Amino acid sequence: MNNYINDLKIKLESIQDYYQNELKKIRALGAHPTILDNVFIDYYGTKMPLNQLSSIKIQDGTIIIINPYDKSKLKDMLISLEKANLGFNIQNDSDIIKIYVPPLTEEKRKFYAKKAKDLKEQAKINLRNVRQEINKKINLDKELSKDQINDYLKEVQDFIDHKNNLFDNLLKEKEKSLFKI
Incomplete structure (x- = not known):
């Protein structure tokens, strides 16, 4: 039944890759x-x-x-x-x-910071949707005992929490680089 966790990992990596690529597009430095x-x-x-x-x-x-x-x-x-x-x-x-490449104005920095926050919120929504999808599959699996279901649900939540923390840290780094002069 490790398929649930493997499926989860693949989907979480996809969300993370997309989020990191979108963050990279937000210019924090001068010419780079x-x-x-x-x-x-x-x-x-x-x-x-x-x-x-x-x-x-x-x-x-x-x-x-x-x-x-x-x-x-x-x-x-x-x-x-x-x-x-x-x-x-x-x-x-x-x-x-x-x-x-002109230097970033304060207004542009704030605009990019908001854009980065919006990206993080969308990534968290995507994580939540994946968690709900995987949890539903686990709960509907008739071959699993209650203990196995609870173990899988806890493991899913641990992975989600880890990605949420990672996304929070990536946002903090981006904001720090945006407002560094």
Whole structure:
């Protein structure tokens, strides 16, 4: 009957991965290469991450310099960067791309902090839904004794509590990085 716990673990990891990826999208730093993690380029019919097709450097903490390995793909990179809607000033500087990243204003920091809190709340709702789904399956299993049911329900709750604590800590880290100057 470990299938319940295995199913739970898979679903919890999926929720955690999604939450962490969404948190990464919230910009807390100035210019940083991770800002470009979700930018993909059509490279001869294959979607490739920008960071695999170019060197990415930071200049003066506010400018991202992208130097394509294949200069013929510069135009495709520019198009993908524009489509990514990063909200930054992107310039073609002959054979490199420069992205000017302004510092975060207090208003933007608060906006991103609220967005991070909303993400955490959604992740907790997802955890609650998974817990209810797994608990229902356990309670409906006729082959389990009352003690086994209680043991499984406690184990499910322990996993949920662990993820809730992890999500709280991830939010605290994000808020700390948002308001660090």
